[in-house]
Amino acid sequence: MIQSFLDVAKEESIMNNMVRTWVRHVRELAYDLEDCVEFVILARAGRSLPLDQAVEDLAELKGRADELSKCYLRYSNITGSVASKLVMMQKQQGVSSAIALDMLLKARDAADGQKCRGDLTQLITQDGHPNSDLQVISVWGSEGNHGTTSVIMTTYNASEIRNSYTYRAWVKLMHPFNPHDFVRNLMAQFFESSFEEQGASAIGIQVLTKMDQATQSQSDLLKEFEQLVTEKRYLVVLEDLSNMAEWHAIRTFLPHRKTASRIIVSTKESEMACLCIGDSYQILELMHFSPEHSVCALFKKVRKSETYQYFKLPFNFVLLLV
Incomplete structure (x- = not known):
């Protein structure tokens, strides 16, 4: 979902300061998640701290993600095509919604690439x-x-x-x-x-x-x-x-x-x-x-x-x- 979020943000330049801040926070969260994944891999290989530390880090990252979502969900008055899709992503929940969003983005990319819609x-x-x-x-x-x-x-x-x-x-x-x-x-x-x-x-x-x-x-x-x-x-x-x-x-x-x-x-x-x-x-x-x-x-x-x-x-x- 984070990757889909950042892909949407790349579709066109974002002129809204609030949305730019939103994207920056999400990108920082993504970097921290990558670091945590690497930490877990090293921990399982016995070359780093115990897995208990990884569990604590994951719980903290989950809390940050939930708080970030709730924070920016309040700003539902964002305008613009990209911002609308970002708000939609935050409102949708569950695996099926993630699949739906991924499908919609793929279809839009295909339509843009062909400069036309399917028949x-x-x-x-x-x-x-x-x-x-x-x-x-x-x-x-x-x-x-x-x-x-x-x-x-x-x-x-x-x-x-x-x-x-x-x-x-x-x-x-x-x-x-x-x-x-x-x-x-x-x-x-x-x-x-x-x-x-x-x-x-x-x-x-x-x-x-x-x-x-x-x-x-x-x-x-x-x-x-x-x-x-x-x-x-x-x-x-x-x-x-x-x-x-x-x-x-x-x-x-x-x-x-x-x-x-x-x-x-x-x-x-x-x-x-x-x-x-x-x-x-x-x-x-x-x-x-x-x-x-x-x-x-x-x-x-x-x-x-x-x-x-x-x-x-x-x-x-x-x-x-x-």
């Missing part, structure tokens, strides 16, 4: 090869669902997405997770999107008829579902995913197949957004609302040889690489 539609369709892997994309907002749903909905209804994915479904997860309701919800929406592509009329009636027929034989519905998710390309949006138990249960119904399918996970939990993707993820800022709030997309980091899939390069530069 969810392009991210979904960037590898349109029929035999490409299933991809999971997490969409997360630093202030809950504000703006997240509208960003996903714009992409979900885009003509490019409709043309690329015959089978589409948007599922708002209920708690606790009910597998039977989940499968029926998916199949009803898959039928609907399929009828839409066919240009059918009275789609609602046709979906009801299809579901009624399937209900007469539950095993037939499950077999049709299994065949669809293993052989067809689909797009599924999972709204309000809140824990890993749900995610693991859902993935048993949506197995990994080389069908170029996409799963969009919409979650308010920063930790969940990361865990659904796994290690070595990339993050893009999709929408910027305020210094404290952005909607971001997390996706699996690609190999260097595949970097071209995510970023457009000038034609003459591509020729040079060849």
Whole structure:
């Protein structure tokens, strides 16, 4: 958290005297923490004072950190983009907030480096090869669902997405997770999107008829579902995913197949957004609302040889690489 704090302070010059003082105190605290870490290493090696002294030093440093946080939290009237983020950092507590702040800063750095923001539609369709892997994309907002749903909905209804994915479904997860309701919800929406592509009329009636027929034989519905998710390309949006138990249960119904399918996970939990993707993820800022709030997309980091899939390069530069 201290390193993130100092990274924010480096983003632009800080003209506020109080904030400069704040940063100086935090940097001094960081130096003392580094000295304490070195002291502990030497103590364990038997080349310095006993560990009891290190425990006392750590307790003192913790007290300084708490006091520093409380002191500057009173000055919530600071203005400016950097100061706003610093105040936000002090107000947030816990591991999840630290993860959220780190994600937000990474997304802002990526957006600044590219001089633009990411496009969810392009991210979904960037590898349109029929035999490409299933991809999971997490969409997360630093202030809950504000703006997240509208960003996903714009992409979900885009003509490019409709043309690329015959089978589409948007599922708002209920708690606790009910597998039977989940499968029926998916199949009803898959039928609907399929009828839409066919240009059918009275789609609602046709979906009801299809579901009624399937209900007469539950095993037939499950077999049709299994065949669809293993052989067809689909797009599924999972709204309000809140824990890993749900995610693991859902993935048993949506197995990994080389069908170029996409799963969009919409979650308010920063930790969940990361865990659904796994290690070595990339993050893009999709929408910027305020210094404290952005909607971001997390996706699996690609190999260097595949970097071209995510970023457009000038034609003459591509020729040079060849």
